[in-house]
Amino acid sequence: MQAVRRGAEVFGGGAGFDVSGGFLDARRVLAKEFDGRTALFTADTLVMIDVIDYPPDAVTELPLPNGRGVWSTFDCFAGRLQVWKDPSVPLCDP
Numbered sequence: 001m002q003a004v005r006r007g008a009e010v011f012g013g014g015a016g017f018d019v020s021g022g023f024l025d026a027r028r029v030l031a032k033e034f035d036g037r038t039a040l041f042t043a044d045t046l047v048m049i050d051v052i053d054y055p056p057d058a059v060t061e062l063p064l065p066n067g068r069g070v071w072s073t074f075d076c077f078a079g080r081l082q083v084w085k086d087p088s089v090p091l092c093d094p
Contacts, residue, residue, distance in 0.1 A: 005046040007033060024065040024086070031063075038063050058082060 007016030011033040021031035023043060030052075032038040037050040038060060054060050058073070061083045065071040070085045 020062045022065045023067045030065045034041040
Protein backbone atom coordinates (compact mmCIF):
# COMPACT_ATOMS: atom_id res chain seq x y z
CA MET A 1 0.00 0.00 0.00
CA GLN A 2 1.22 3.47 -0.81
CA ALA A 3 -0.15 6.89 0.10
CA VAL A 4 0.89 10.04 -1.73
CA ARG A 5 -0.10 13.65 -1.06
CA ARG A 6 1.18 16.83 -2.63
CA GLY A 7 1.84 19.74 -0.28
CA ALA A 8 -0.42 22.03 -2.31
CA GLU A 9 -3.34 19.61 -1.78
CA VAL A 10 -2.89 19.82 1.96
CA PHE A 11 -1.73 23.34 2.74
CA GLY A 12 -2.80 25.34 -0.32
CA GLY A 13 -0.67 28.05 -1.88
CA GLY A 14 1.69 25.59 -3.55
CA ALA A 15 4.49 25.84 -0.98
CA GLY A 16 4.81 22.07 -0.59
CA PHE A 17 6.37 19.97 2.12
CA ASP A 18 9.69 20.70 3.82
CA VAL A 19 12.47 18.12 3.60
CA SER A 20 12.08 16.81 7.16
CA GLY A 21 9.30 14.69 8.62
CA GLY A 22 8.42 11.04 9.06
CA PHE A 23 6.53 8.55 11.20
CA LEU A 24 5.56 9.97 14.58
CA ASP A 25 4.28 6.51 15.53
CA ALA A 26 2.74 3.53 13.73
CA ARG A 27 -0.51 5.41 13.03
CA ARG A 28 0.67 8.97 12.30
CA VAL A 29 3.09 10.91 10.13
CA LEU A 30 4.50 14.33 11.02
CA ALA A 31 5.30 16.68 8.12
CA LYS A 32 6.03 20.40 7.80
CA GLU A 33 4.93 22.85 5.17
CA PHE A 34 7.90 24.65 3.65
CA ASP A 35 8.22 27.87 5.73
CA GLY A 36 4.93 27.10 7.46
CA ARG A 37 2.95 24.84 9.69
CA THR A 38 3.67 21.33 10.97
CA ALA A 39 0.82 18.85 10.70
CA LEU A 40 -0.11 15.30 11.66
CA PHE A 41 -1.44 12.88 9.04
CA THR A 42 -2.80 9.34 9.11
CA ALA A 43 0.01 6.96 8.17
CA ASP A 44 -2.12 4.84 5.85
CA THR A 45 -3.90 7.52 3.76
CA LEU A 46 -2.08 10.78 4.65
CA VAL A 47 -5.30 12.52 5.62
CA MET A 48 -4.53 15.55 7.81
CA ILE A 49 -5.51 14.94 11.43
CA ASP A 50 -4.35 18.13 13.11
CA VAL A 51 -1.91 21.05 12.97
CA ILE A 52 0.76 21.29 15.67
CA ASP A 53 0.17 24.33 17.89
CA TYR A 54 3.65 25.33 19.09
CA PRO A 55 4.16 27.98 21.80
CA PRO A 56 5.13 31.44 20.46
CA ASP A 57 8.86 31.16 21.30
CA ALA A 58 9.25 27.56 20.06
CA VAL A 59 11.73 26.29 17.53
CA THR A 60 9.61 24.85 14.70
CA GLU A 61 12.19 24.06 12.02
CA LEU A 62 13.38 20.61 10.97
CA PRO A 63 10.84 18.42 12.79
CA LEU A 64 12.39 14.97 13.14
CA PRO A 65 10.06 12.30 14.61
CA ASN A 66 11.51 9.18 16.21
CA GLY A 67 8.61 6.81 15.49
CA ARG A 68 7.70 6.48 19.19
CA GLY A 69 5.56 9.61 19.69
CA VAL A 70 8.45 12.06 20.21
CA TRP A 71 10.00 14.56 17.79
CA SER A 72 12.68 17.20 17.92
CA THR A 73 12.99 20.58 16.26
CA PHE A 74 16.26 22.39 15.66
CA ASP A 75 17.35 25.92 14.80
CA CYS A 76 20.93 25.76 13.51
CA PHE A 77 21.32 29.57 13.52
CA ALA A 78 20.28 30.01 17.16
CA GLY A 79 21.76 26.68 18.28
CA ARG A 80 18.49 25.60 19.93
CA LEU A 81 17.19 22.04 20.06
CA GLN A 82 13.74 21.28 21.46
CA VAL A 83 12.12 17.92 22.11
CA TRP A 84 8.35 17.46 21.89
CA LYS A 85 5.93 14.73 22.91
CA ASP A 86 2.28 14.24 22.13
CA PRO A 87 0.65 14.66 25.58
CA SER A 88 -2.12 12.21 24.69
CA VAL A 89 0.31 9.31 24.19
CA PRO A 90 2.34 7.69 27.01
CA LEU A 91 6.10 7.84 26.56
CA CYS A 92 7.48 4.48 25.43
CA ASP A 93 10.48 2.79 26.98
CA PRO A 94 13.51 2.72 24.64
